[in-house]
Amino acid sequence: MDRLQEVFDASYRRLVGQLYAVCGNLGEAEDVVAEAFVRAADKRRAFEAADNPEAWLRTVAVNVARTRFRRRAAGERLGFRAARPEASHPPLPDDRLVLVAAMQRLPAGQREALALHYLADLPINEVAAATGVAVGTVKARLSRGRQALAALLDSTSRAMKEDRHA
Amino acid sequence: MRDLDELLTGGVADAAADAVDSTPDLAALRHRGARRRRLRRTALAGLAAAAVAVVIGLAQLPGHDRAEPSDPGPSPTDLPTPKMSADEIIDHRRAEVEFVVVSPDDPDIRAVGWWLGDRHAIAVTDDGFESRHTVRGRLGSAKPLGRVGFLIERWAKPPQLLATDGTLSEVEVDRTPWPAEPAEVVVGIQGSGVPYAGWVAVDPVTLAGHRVPVPEDVHELHQAADGRLHAIVNPGYGASPGYLWSDDGGLNWQRHPLPDQLGDLYFVVPSASAATLAFGETSDSYRSPVIDALHVSRDGGATWQRIEPASSEGAVPPAAEAYQVAVLPDGSFLTHSTPSNGEDAGFYLGEDGRAFVRVDSGPPFDDAAHRPDLVTFDVRSDGVAIYAGASKRLYRSTDNGVTWEEVQTR
Known part of the structure; x- marks a missing residue:
């Protein structure tokens, strides 16, 4: 089993939980964490060189969430209301x-x-x-x-x- | 509405993690990543081809895209697991120091908080880590209690005592407030309001605690080595913002009012000089909280001087870190500065009306590339010890940052 798979198995749910706290939306948290894993696969060397792979993924996911939030805010300022995703929450x-x-x-x-x-x-x-x-x-x-x-x-x-x- | 601190510790992230119905297909995520990599390479190759073709012609271009060599990753056993013991967390090669507390009576008595992912453990020693005891848990905000151990602040509960033998126990607290004696150690009870529910003084001999009369809405309280209490009420708490100090353990408080300007933040500057009162001014913003100004009184609080950052004489160094400043026994300031250019990063010494001067630090902090990522000023009446972490190692300086010695942390 390679490193990405190991980290995915060990950290995916935990990262989603942490990003839910940031995003306030479970579905969006799942999206940004998935995107972080895509970027890990894309930037394989950077990911594998990371001393703490979970922290690396978390940083990427927070950045993705922040970028989405800013884009959405900018879109809403311009009158594009459809950008906000439907909210979902844990029990x-x-x-x-x-x-x-x-x-x-x-x-x-x-x-x-x-x-x-x-x-x-x-x-x-x-x-x-x-x-x-x-x-x-x-x-x-x-x-x-x-x-x-x-x-x-x-x-x-x-x-x-x-x-x-x- | 339930108490804010109770709400904030309510396991929201855990509930969300448990609510994840299904995990995505990692193979599909890999495929998307690999596709992006190919697209990026194609774009880069196209740019390179356009540039090179001008010189050498298309016939000499490489004909295929080589596969990227695969770097071997670390062993899967390096990954943290939920049931790791305190020793496994602390000794893990990826574990990092979160918090360090050192006894004022003996620097070999210290507690070091470690974290690994979301796992926390504490290593405690009374002989400089010739031997140690370990316990799962977070050191968080803690203060040394003489040679006995360390008091750990908690939310809405009395502090815990972490003894040097590794045992944890809750301090029994008499709820009747009376002034703290200089030998007692004052710690906060977090929560049940913003930001502290109360303050407790603990006797290092009897280990008994009692409430201390501290004004409401105190955001930060610092106990100097001589027992004087310094406190900050920040704007926005309802009470009048101010810098407060008490020379009788909290029985009587003097107050220097602060502007009620929302967005300003103030913090106590720990002082090793009994004649000097000082606090710092910063603000909440997206940039790093640097010291916007230092306020200092040399006459017991009768008159105050505000030292502003600038490039002129007497200025605070640009990008001096808020919360990383202390007053030395001679009344001068010691600060830590991390400007973004990196060149002027380091420790600075300064006095009123004179330019702050950068300390010529020795190894390992003798080059801009090697900057500490954890800095703590341990302020005593006879001077200031600086603890600075870098590359998972901890160093101590007792000469204001000139020379450094490594300190064992586990």
């Missing part, structure tokens, strides 16, 4: 789904840092490696992202309560 409690949805409203850097560190349980320096920024940047994004997320969740929670009262 999670409502509050987790609200959390994942709230995270999609954060700036990309904060969302990636929060998702990879808290939801995917990666250490800060691995988040830094996956997102291509310094460790201090990740710390700052986590700090600011938590503040923003708390505010978003509070407003969401208030809206839900008001809906219930109504």
Whole structure:
């Protein structure tokens, strides 16, 4: 069995789980992880030279997700509404789904840092490696992202309560 | 709405991984990759042909596309597995250092957090890793507790004590707050609010803990070697932003107000000088969080000077890393700078009103290509020890970055 197959067997589902935290959409997470494996097959030497193949794939997948997000945002600014994929989610409690949805409203850097560190349980320096920024940047994004997320969740929670009262 | 920290640790990624119905056909993914490679080569060959044909003519071009030689990959046994023991994780050739904590009483007493994929383990020693104990788990945010071991902060729970014999136990905490003694070690309880639910002081002799009176909404708290507490309330938390300090273990706090400008971030600059109070200013942005300014008081907080980065005299070095700065016993600053050009990267020393000067670091940090990827300033009353990781090795400098010695980490 070659290395790509080994890594695929060992890491595919885990990577999808981690990228779901970033993308907020299970189907899209599967797409970007699949794309990362395509790129591993395309750039075989770079992949095989990677010290940590799973981290290499994660970095590629995060970059793919980021590029898709930016393209979609640019498309929406230009009025192309059809670019957003249909959302699919794992069976999670409502509050987790609200959390994942709230995270999609954060700036990309904060969302990636929060998702990879808290939801995917990666250490800060691995988040830094996956997102291509310094460790201090990740710390700052986590700090600011938590503040923003708390505010978003509070407003969401208030809206839900008001809906219930109504 | 449930508590933010509880939500953030709710196994979202695991649930998503478990929800994957079927994995794609790797052969099809390979095929797509191989096709892209062929297309790229064809395009490159076409460009080369167009250039070369001008000189030598089409008849001399190579006639076929050679197959790329296959490099042998590492053994499949190198890949991490879910049930790896702490020793297997720590000794794995791909494992990397995540966190290092060193006892203030003896640098041979240290704990090193390792990670391998999503697996974490801690190696702890009291003899500089002549011998060691290991445990699965994440070191995360931790502080040394004298010669006893290390206190590990946790979400919504009292800290754990990792003793030097490798045992883990939860610290019993008296919920009644009273001031921390200088010999006690103050750690946070994360969660149940942003960003800390409370602060606990632990006695290194009795191992008992108690709550410490710390104002609400403190984002960061640093305990200096003399016991003084320094804290930051960042803008956006509801409370008035400020830099706070207490000389009596939290009983009374003094406050230097900060502008309530959302997007600004402030951080404590650990100080080895009792006469110097300092904090740093950065901002949340896509660029690396560099020090936008240093704020320093030499008169107990009565007056403050703001040192801004620029190329002029007295400036903070460009791209000095936020959170990687300390005040030395003589009141000067030590920073770590990583400008994108790489040429000026390194450690810098600076004083108020004078230009920061780059430290002429010896091996292994004597060339721009060899930059540390993990830098920790261990600030004591008698100086600052720098721990810097590079290429999975850890080095220590006790002369402000001039000379370095390797430190064992496992």
